[in-house]
Amino acid sequence: MKALRYYNRHDFRLEDVAEPDVGPDDVKIRVKWCGICGSDVHEFLAGPQMIPFDRPHPGTGRMAPIIGGHEFSGEVVDVGERVSRVGVGDRVTVRPTLPCYRCHYCRRGQHIQCVILGTIGASTDGAFAEFVTVPEDTVYELPPDVSFEAGAYVEPLACALHAVRRSGMVQGATAAVIGAGPIGLLTLQAALACGAEKVIVFETLERRREMAERLGACAALNPLDGNPGKEIARLTDGLRADPVFECAGKPAAMLLADQVSGRGATIVEVGVMMETCDFPFLNLFMREKSIIASQGYVDEFPTAIAYLASGRVKCDPEMTTARIALSNIMEEGFHTLAGAHGMEHCKILVTPEG
């Protein structure tokens, strides 16, 4: 079968590989759609970070080359002998995390902290391929009113819902989202779906601000225009926002989060910030604020699927800026997103069909 394998930085190869075997607890899926995540682009430009490169992954035993792709949907084509909850023909999506269920953190239910956590599409083969095989416990059925395209958004939406859960957001909140890329736009919608009264978005790119307004932001502001702290104070009767979701992964965004957050507010770090940030912790102290990191999800997949089914969260076609074939994934996918106009895109979906 055709598959995109990650070898190293700037070395992703579209190759013909054998179809995956089906172990007794496994589910084999014919991939329909798989989204390209920011972390995939990062792995291409600045990796290897997620892909085990110089020694086997302690959980999966695998190392590069590994087939990428972790935001996907598909149809079940085969199941192992011990699989009981999933059957051939089921329309499904998959939670990419593979907790060991045995370590200190797994025993406490904190699976995302698993000390040998594996990830489909990073430490074992993913869905930039015609077929992918995954353990049964990672599989979630899609209801008929969630399209395969929408099914490819369940994983990033679960990230966004996890961020809202981590924030402890109260009903009627005035939230802010910094950065209106795919995760920012899903976090905006997740916050509204979970009871925020209004969400103010900060984003430097006009096209992304327009998307944010279409998807429910009460205001989408350019943080480079004027004084964002004063502007949000004006919009909120002086209270500013709580929670604030930092979805840009930049030091300037973390400093902006400090400016636009109110007394006692929670700042959620959703973006991946590679640089350090010279942060004024005195401001955190004086207004008793918090910074809470949110990485991945625990079991937000059923909620993500339900919100897509009910239309509370809209993703396709609203957030899909290109649908491409796996055979063109490097040129039309990675090189496009990494190129000069990459930020004009939101989500690019990839299909192995056609």
Place this chain on the structure above:
Amino acid sequence: MKALRYYNRHDFRLEDVAEPDVGPDDVKIRVKWCGICGSDVHEFLAGPQMIPFDRPHPGTGRMAPIIGGHEFSGEVVDVGERVSRVGVGDRVTVRPTLPCYRCHYCRRGQHIQCVILGTIGASTDGAFAEFVTVPEDTVYELPPDVSFEAGAYVEPLACALHAVRRSGMVQGATAAVIGAGPIGLLTLQAALACGAEKVIVFETLERRREMAERLGACAALNPLDGNPGKEIARLTDGLRADPVFECAGKPAAMLLADQVSGRGATIVEVGVMMETCDFPFLNLFMREKSIIASQGYVDEFPTAIAYLASGRVKCDPEMTTARIALSNIMEEGFHTLAGAHGMEHCKILVTPEG
């Protein structure tokens, strides 16, 4: 009466002033003991920060000069006509915060966030004096087994208990405390009192490490010796600490908190950090940690009093390194604490008697 009034930086004056009036909702207290807080020393060396200096405080209407002192105990000598819960002769301590009970935050029960929060000893007269007058709602009775000396520790212990509450610490936790000054030593004891199984303390000064060990630390380490991250991993089977209380208020302490905290851990910022800190937020993200600021208290005073009464928390004589007279407060108090050997002290208590 004799009182220490804060005029400006390096300008605190011991003066004769009129005794305070007793309004209808007020309680007049003859001060027994009042502790010198780090914030008082900071106000002397680097203020004015808390004292309203160039315009009246929006809550109290007061500005410098103001009598300092907010960690105190005493005996009630007079009460206003509407006071019903407190009587003459009661042994009491006082919560220094004066919420307005009317603003957005007070209406939600977040009194510490009050937009015009006043503070006894900072924005209205405090207890470095023979008498102090306070509103009835701030007064807490001391049981017979809490001495007046111990009563002067209720306020900083309430800060420590608030930090433990903000941490969300679970039963059986392995906690760490960075900085073993008065707040660090009280936080160590508060964590143990609230169910931590062990607490590891990091402190550069030997005398403070010895106090930490006497007050229950399972280990007191010098962070400048060796590799603190590896050392705590060795002591905790690789898990490191959760929560970690940063009680030093230094950028190096915040970076140390990152090193010694485990997966999913909460770092509580208890220290007042005047400088910015170049923080690696990627570490926070990768291990889904949190930084939660803790400033002051809400209503931890009854618990603080109960823990002192039962002996769960020990403060006097264990933490008291000097008892001085108000008439000598500048030389034996402020100049001592601000001097070359100030860090050899823990808490200095001041009495207006004798």
